[in-house]
Amino acid sequence: MPLAPIIIMNAILLAITIILAIADRFLVSYGSCKVTLKKEDEEKKFTLKGGGTLLSALIDNGESIAASCGGRGSCGFCKVQVSKGGGQILPTEELFISKEEQIFGTRLACQVKIKEDIDLFIPDLLTSVKSLVKNGTFDTKLKWHFLRTDRKEQATSPLAKLKIDKKDRLNLEGIIDDHRAMEGALMPLLHAINERYNYLPEEALRIVAKELSIPLSKILSIATFYNAFSLEPRGKNIISVCLGTACHVKGAQDILETFEERLDIKTGDTTKDMLFTLEAVRCIGCCGLAPVITINEEVHGLMTKNKALKLIDTFQGKS
Numbered sequence: 450m451p452l453a454p455i456i457i458m459n460a461i462l463l464a465i466t467i468i469l470a471i472a473d474r475f476l477v478s479y480g481s482c483k484v485t486l487k488k489e490d491e492e493k494k495f496t497l498k499g500g501g502t503l504l505s506a507l508i509d510n511g512e513s514i515a516a517s518c519g520g521r522g523s524c525g526f527c528k529v530q531v532s533k534g535g536g537q538i539l540p541t542e543e544l545f546i547s548k549e550e551q552i553f554g555t556r557l558a559c560q561v562k563i564k565e566d567i568d569l570f571i572p573d574l575l576t577s578v579k580s581l582v583k584n585g586t587f588d589t590k591l592k593w594h595f596l597r598t599d600r601k602e603q604a605t606s607p608l609a610k611l612k613i614d615k616k617d618r619l620n621l622e623g624i625i626d627d628h629r630a631m632e633g634a635l636m637p638l639l640h641a642i643n644e645r646y647n648y649l650p651e652e653a654l655r656i657v658a659k660e661l662s663i664p665l666s667k668i669l670s671i672a673t674f675y676n677a678f679s680l681e682p683r684g685k686n687i688i689s690v691c692l693g694t695a696c697h698v699k700g701a702q703d704i705l706e707t708f709e710e711r712l713d714i715k716t717g718d719t720t721k722d723m724l725f726t727l728e729a730v731r732c733i734g735c736c737g738l739a740p741v742i743t744i745n746e747e748v749h750g751l752m753t754k755n756k757a758l759k760l761i762d763t764f765q766g767k768s
Contacts, residue, residue: 484497485569486507503567504561527559635671642657684725685723686726689743701740738751739751
């Protein structure tokens with residue numbers, strides 16, 4: 450097939466794209482647009498001349514927004530929730546935004562052009578990173594360092610997340626100092642913090658990033674890769690129900706549902722009293738004892754519904 454027609458067609462399309470961009474930039478006027486910014490603890494309004502990107506507008510008005518790609522729409526960190534205005538979602542955004550997020554108006558601030566009044570909410574950075582990890586679009590090769598200290602963090606979970614006070618910070622700094630000089634200190638340090646708090650508090654990870662001069666992106670990539678770590682508060686007792694093949698055929702799903710019903714939580718959740726966290730895992734490696742569960746890494750084999758209920762009673766009695 451001759452290449453000349455293809456080259457000519459691409460050149461024409463490129464020329465049209467450039468002309469439209471120039472026309473949009475210099476010939477189209479959007480007038481003054483009002484931006485209403487809602488955060489977890491405040492609301493801010495400002496007026497600007499339309500035509501620029503939302504990311505630029507937010508930065509120009511003193512907002513700290515993560516964008517490791519420099520606004521090219523290739524990292525996905527600058528997520529905002531737009532409730533009014535913003536236009537249609539662009540193909541460049543769909544890679545980073547799930548269908549569920551689109552329902553709630555999630556957009557990339559660097560891809561939203563301000564052409565009208567716009568209302569939006571800025572989620573915290575960790576929420577954005579978690580969604581990227583869940584969507585499979587978290588790029589661990591990106592290098593960025595983002596610390597936010599201009600607002601009070603508020604828990605979005607019904608469970609109380611840790612607020613690091615002066616005493617906790619001293620304890621945390623002690624843990625960091627114990628590992629600071631170690632080669633490959635990050636993994637054992639995260640294990641120590643996880644053991645101390647039973648999960649990895651967001652504020653603690655920010656302190657680690659600052660103290661060790663390690664990009665928060667690298668810390669989060671490790672924290673979200675290993676099942677041993679959790680970014681959400683976990684209960685005192687971690688119940689893991691094996692759903693591997695051997696356990697599944699012997700009724701593991703019924704046992705999991707028994708725990709859910711008795712504890713009044715779903716798999717992956719934690720009881721309100723912070724006593725139990727329930728999770729499903731794939732193969733503990735004790736297939737001869739199927740069905741198997743572990744509680745705080747202690748193996749309980751040949752499990753039945755009645756045994757499951759008795760174990761709950763036993764651990765509740767110990768608390």
